[in-house]
Amino acid sequence: MRVRLWLAGLLVALTAGCTPMDDLLVSIFGRSMREQPSFNPYENPQPAPEGSVPFASGNFPAGQGTVNLGEPAGEAPPPPVTPFMVLQSAPEVVDLENPVSPDDASLVRGEELYIRACVPCHGDAGGGGGSVTAYGVPSFSIVEGEALDRTDGYIYSIIRVGRGGMPAYGHQLTHYDRWHVVNYVRQLQGLLPGQEDLGADSESSEN
Numbered sequence: 761m762r763v764r765l766w767l768a769g770l771l772v773a774l775t776a777g778c779t780p781m782d783d784l785l786v787s788i789f790g791r792s793m794r795e796q797p798s799f800n801p802y803e804n805p806q807p808a809p810e811g812s813v814p815f816a817s818g819n820f821p822a823g824q825g826t827v828n829l830g831e832p833a834g835e836a837p838p839p840p841v842t843p844f845m846v847l848q849s850a851p852e853v854v855d856l857e858n859p860v861s862p863d864d865a866s867l868v869r870g871e872e873l874y875i876r877a878c879v880p881c882h883g884d885a886g887g888g889g890g891s892v893t894a895y896g897v898p899s900f901s902i903v904e905g906e907a908l909d910r911t912d913g914y915i916y917s918i919i920r921v922g923r924g925g926m927p928a929y930g931h932q933l934t935h936y937d938r939w940h941v942v943n944y945v946r947q948l949q950g951l952l953p954g955q956e957d958l959g960a961d962s963e964s965s966e967n
């Protein structure tokens with residue numbers, strides 16, 4: 761008799777699903793497992809510390825004019841490209857036109873982002889030898905050789921999706937911010953209009 765009762769109970773438990781089971785347990789123990797101090801999906805468990813400055817993130821985009829300086833509202837980034845297309849110098853990569861003129865505001869923004877995202881590998885002046893190259897990351901100069909012949913679209917795209925040993929930074933740097941970095945890289949390379957006679961060689965390629 762007892763065994764049959766247990767079997768019946770087991771059958772109910774196995775077939776009835778969670779909610780009736782939980783209701784039953786509530787009636788016995790007086791509390792439910794459905795009420796617990798866990799976080800809801802996508803709930804931010806910890807608010808940002810006081811005084812922290814929003815930079816650029818999917819969840820908390822900073823205000824217009826803070827990231828993507830000068831980007832017209834509603835402007836969509838160009839169609840997606842792949843690292844392979846960068847490697848192949850596909851037309852979608854090299855023909856992409858830079859919509860941002862390298863004015864002071866763009867260069868200031870570009871420098872800020874370059875220091876944050878690129879200096880660890882390419883160094884302050886773009887000559888390579890950034891801090892992480894001491895730990896096995898290849899040192900790669902972007903102020904000499906082929907890098908000088910790349911189009912703005914190429915540099916935009918390599919920032920966006922990476923290529924070979926260069927990781928993608930598209931998730932850290934959004935659309936117009938990538939163009940500001942491109943402009944700053946052009947300045948490091950000595951290739952901005954009015955800079956031509958300086959030449960990249962006069963920049964220190966150390967550090």
Ligand code: HEC
Nearest residue numbers: 877878881898900902906907915918919923924925926929
């Ligand atoms: C983790 C290290 C690392 C970081 C950070 C990094 N790069 Fe690179 N970058 C590389 C390496 C390595 C290469 C050589 C890629 C290859 O293997 O083809 C490269 C290549 C490049 C090239 C291609 C140059 C050429 O001659 O074709 C450009 C341009 C470039 N990086 C710009 C940037 C910019 C701008 C940033 C910041 C947004 C950045 N990189 C951040 C490691 C890095």
